[in-house]
Amino acid sequence: MTHVLALDQGTTSSRAILFDHRGRIAASAQKEFTQHFPAPGLVEHDPGEIWATQSGVAAEALARAGLRGSDVAAVGITNQRETVVVWERATGRPIHRAIVWQDRRTAAICDRLRADGVEELVRRKTGLVIDPYFSATKLAWLLDHVPEARRRAERGELAFGTIDAWLVWRLTRGAVHATDASNASRTLLFDIHTGSWDDELCAAFDVPRALLPEVVASAGVLGEVAAGSELDGVPIAGIAGDQQAALFGQRCTTPGLAKNTYGTGCFLLCHTGERPVGSRNRLLSTVAWRIGGRTEYALEGGVFVGGAVVQWLRDGLGLIRRAEDVEALANSVPDTGGVYLVPAFAGLGAPHWDSYARGTICGITRGTTAGHLARAALEGIAFQVADLCGAIGDDARRPLAELRVDGGAAANDTLLQLQADLLQTPVVRPTVTETTALGAAYLAGLAVGFWTDAGDLAANWQVDRRFEPRLPADRAAEQRARWREAVARAAGWAPREG
Numbered sequence: 001m002t003h004v005l006a007l008d009q010g011t012t013s014s015r016a017i018l019f020d021h022r023g024r025i026a027a028s029a030q031k032e033f034t035q036h037f038p039a040p041g042l043v044e045h046d047p048g049e050i051w052a053t054q055s056g057v058a059a060e061a062l063a064r065a066g067l068r069g070s071d072v073a074a075v076g077i078t079n080q081r082e083t084v085v086v087w088e089r090a091t092g093r094p095i096h097r098a099i100v101w102q103d104r105r106t107a108a109i110c111d112r113l114r115a116d117g118v119e120e121l122v123r124r125k126t127g128l129v130i131d132p133y134f135s136a137t138k139l140a141w142l143l144d145h146v147p148e149a150r151r152r153a154e155r156g157e158l159a160f161g162t163i164d165a166w167l168v169w170r171l172t173r174g175a176v177h178a179t180d181a182s183n184a185s186r187t188l189l190f191d192i193h194t195g196s197w198d199d200e201l202c203a204a205f206d207v208p209r210a211l212l213p214e215v216v217a218s219a220g221v222l223g224e225v226a227a228g229s230e231l232d233g234v235p236i237a238g239i240a241g242d243q244q245a246a247l248f249g250q251r252c253t254t255p256g257l258a259k260n261t262y263g264t265g266c267f268l269l270c271h272t273g274e275r276p277v278g279s280r281n282r283l284l285s286t287v288a289w290r291i292g293g294r295t296e297y298a299l300e301g302g303v304f305v306g307g308a309v310v311q312w313l314r315d316g317l318g319l320i321r322r323a324e325d326v327e328a329l330a331n332s333v334p335d336t337g338g339v340y341l342v343p344a345f346a347g348l349g350a351p352h353w354d355s356y357a358r359g360t361i362c363g364i365t366r367g368t369t370a371g372h373l374a375r376a377a378l379e380g381i382a383f384q385v386a387d388l389c390g391a392i393g394d395d396a397r398r399p400l401a402e403l404r405v406d407g408g409a410a411a412n413d414t415l416l417q418l419q420a421d422l423l424q425t426p427v428v429r430p431t432v433t434e435t436t437a438l439g440a441a442y443l444a445g446l447a448v449g450f451w452t453d454a455g456d457l458a459a460n461w462q463v464d465r466r467f468e469p470r471l472p473a474d475r476a477a478e479q480r481a482r483w484r485e486a487v488a489r490a491a492g493w494a495p496r497e498g
Contacts (some may be wrong), residue, residue: 001070001073001450002020002021002071002073003018003019003026003067003071003073003339004019004072004073004075004441004445005017005018005058005061005074005075005076005231006019006075006076006077006078006438007054007058007073007075007076007078008078008079008242008436008437008440008469009050009054009078009080009163009164009167009261010080010263010264011100011101011102011264011265012032012033012035012264012311013030013031013032013058014030014050014051014053014054014059015028015029015030015033016019016028017061017434017437017438017441018060018061018062018067018072019437019438019441019445021409021450022460023064023433023438023441023442023460023461024431026065026067026084027061027062027064027067028061028064029056029057029058029060029064029217031056031057031238031343032053033046033049034046034049036097041103041104041105041107041346041494042098042103042104042105043102043346044100044103045083045097045098045100046097046098046364047085047166050163050167051167054063055170055229056359059229059230059232061315062230062231068208068230068236069225069230069231069233072231072235073234073235073445073448073450074221074234074235074236074238074298074444074445074448074450075225075231075234075238075448076162076236076239076240076245076437076440076442076444076445077168077234077236077238077239077240078239078240078241078242078245078436078440079162079164079167079183079239080161080242081183081186081241081243082133082135082186082187083101083159083162083163084098084135084138084139084142084160084162085089085097085098085160085162085165085166086139086142086143086146086153086158086159086160086279087158087159087161087166087169088157088158088159089156089157089158089159089174089177089399092170093485095146095149095158096142096146098285099131099138099141099142102133102304102346102348103121103138104347104355105132105141105489106132106140106141107347107355107356107496108139108496109131109132109140109182110137110355111346111496113130113137113204113205118130121201122189122201122203122204122314125192125193125200126185126188126190126194126201127185127187127276127278128186128189128285129282129284129353130283130350131353131355132347132355133164133302133304133349134186134187135187135188136188136189136207137205137349139187139205139207140205140206140207141212143206143207148293153208153210153316154210156210158211158437159211159213159340160207160212160385161177162183162186162241164180164183164241165177166176168223171223171225171229172224172226173226173330175223175226176217176222176223177213177214177414178213178214178215178223179213179215179239180217180239180241180284180289181195181215181216181287181289181290181295181488182218182238182287182288182289183239183240183241184215185286186241186436188201188205189201189207189212192276192285192286192287192295193276195215195295196215197209197212197215216239216369217239217293218238218239218244218289218291219237219238219289219292219443219446220447221235221237221448222236223236223497224236230477235447236444237445237447237448238440238441238442238443238446238447239440239443240289240417240443242261242263242267243261243267243269243300243436244287244288244298245435245437245438245439245440246267246331246406246435246436246437246439247271247288247298247435247482248288248289248442248443249406249435249436249439249440249442249463250406250430250439250461251457251458252269252270252271252275253271253366253454256270256272256396256398256400256485257404258271258400258404258434259405259406260294260389260404260405260406260407260409261405261406261407261410261435261436262306262307262312262381262406262408262409262410262412263306263307263407263408263436264308265303265304265307265308265349266298266306266307266384266385267300267301267302267304268296268302268388268389268403269299269300269471270298270299271288271297271298272285272297272299273296273297274294274295274296275297276297276397277297277299277395277396279391279395280394280395281297281350281392281394281395282350282353282391283300283301283351283388283391283392284350285297285298285299285300286299286300289443291446299392299395299396300350301349301350301351301387301388301391301392302349302350303343303349303350303381303384303388304344304347304348305343305344305345305359306343306381306384306385306409307344307407308343308345309341309343309377309381310326310377311323312345313326313373313375313377314326316494317373317376319373323408324411324412326374326378327378327413327414327415329370329374329375330371330374330375331375332335332369332371333371333372333375334337336365336375336376336379337363337367337369337372338365339361339362339363339364339372339375339376340361340362340380341360341361341373341376341379341380342359342361342486342487342489342490343359343377343380343381343384344357344359344360344490345358345359347494350388350391350485351387351388351391352487352491354491354492355494356493356495356496357491357493358490358493359374360486360489360490360493361373362365362485362486362489363486370432378412378418379418379422379479381415382418382419383422383480383483385419385423386419386422389403401426401429402428403423403425403426403427403428404428404429405419405429406429406430406433406434406435406436407433410429410433410439411433413465413467416465416467417467417470420467420468420469421469421470421471421476422471422476423476423477424469424471424473425469426467426468426469427466428463428465428467429463429464429465430461431464432463433464442457465471
């Protein structure tokens with residue numbers, strides 16, 4: 001068996017990538033799927049379309065590589081986290097579209113839970129905060145708004161899962177209902193200290209235990225792909241949420257190493273070892289992965305809108321034809337001309353946690369051009385990541401020595417130079433930037449002996465380019481102070497419900 005297949009189910013597309021023993025990409029395939037926006041602040045996906053695109057690209061990647069299922073040692077899964085699917089156990093039919101992690105429909109519910117004093121319980125057991133971003137309030141909303149859903153859930157007729165669990169169910173044709181510890185830790189229902197679902201949390205969010213999947217290790221065989229697929233009989237041997245998979249793929253496996261993924265959102269994770277580290281800056285303590293009975297942890301900060309701001313420039317404003325055109329447009333001007341773009345389209349994540357913030361552009365003049373807006377959009381991504389790096393450095397009581405980066409927008413040299421300038425810290429891009437998929441492949445390959453140990457993986461990580469700061473430190477500090485003023489203007493803009 002010569003390859004491991006990673007299924008990378010993201011927020012806007014499904015991908016499949018085949019990796020060889022050296023961690024090199026043999027073939028890949030990708031397909032976008034429909035984004036549903038039923039109302040402002042609401043984001044949904046069709047679970048059936050997610051499955052169709054994911055199974056389709058898996059077959060396409062195999063065909064492009066000229067491989068058969070018998071050439072594949074294992075399948076690893078990585079996924080958009082926190083997105084909620086509920087389906088019928090008997091038929092596998094979803095009862096509603098998936099509610100996506102970006103969705104803000106439960107903001108008022110979260111307000112009430114905080115007012116009721118639930119947040120301390122949540123923080124102590126889960127390492128998270130109460131926010132619509134996470135799964136529990138989305139799940140409760142479905143149970144309360146889909147006819148008969150709560151009654152059926154209590155009778156054990158329905159199953160809940162994040163996207164990884166949904167894919168495992170479909171791949172095994174209902175034989176396995178499971179999620180891994182990294183995904184479970186994002187639901188608000190999982191105690192990261194005991195490593196199990198928690199009755200007190202389930203009661204707080206009014207979620208029946210009968211809905212929940214089994215929690216398994218991030219690396220370990222949990223089932224096989226069912227007959228009727230090119231992958232018939234191939235073991236499913238690795239699962240991790242996309243950001244934890246990227247942390248593993250970047251080889252950030254010792255305390256203090258950190259990575260940032262530039263995807264639809266941006267997610268910064270710093271490995272903290274075998275115990276959770278509390279945050280003074282409203283960052284998240286989360287499970288990194290569970291391997292061989294040992295759980296490791298990370299500090300995390302998330303930006304809800306990262307690369308999605310470039311999609312908005314393309315699809316919403318029509319300023320560019322392709323996402324990759326943003327770099328040339330941003331470089332058509334020497335600076336933003338004083339323009340700051342806060343892309344709080346779905347609120348602000350860490351460290352602000354403001355569900356009611358909204359996108360704001362400050363500093364527009366008659367001389368503002370498309371180039372200024374494009375550059376301000378890239379800076380808006382970099383400023384948000386810099387805020388997270390500062391918070392993590394404070395929590396860890398030491399600044400980051402370097403920031404490893406990946407994701408689609410990590411191909412943008414201008415963005416990464418802006419990032420290094422604002423951080424005053426080197427930014428390192430590896431040769432293989434598909435580290436989310438690579439991490440899932442590594443977890444699955446380790447479980448079946450395709451790779452022997454972590455040392456076998458270390459040699460695969462190679463540096464493509466290192467971006468050193470060029471901007472004077474005092475100028476970077478001035479820009480970050482001005483950014484904080486723009487964020488203050490975006491805060492609390494949307495009207496509160498209830």
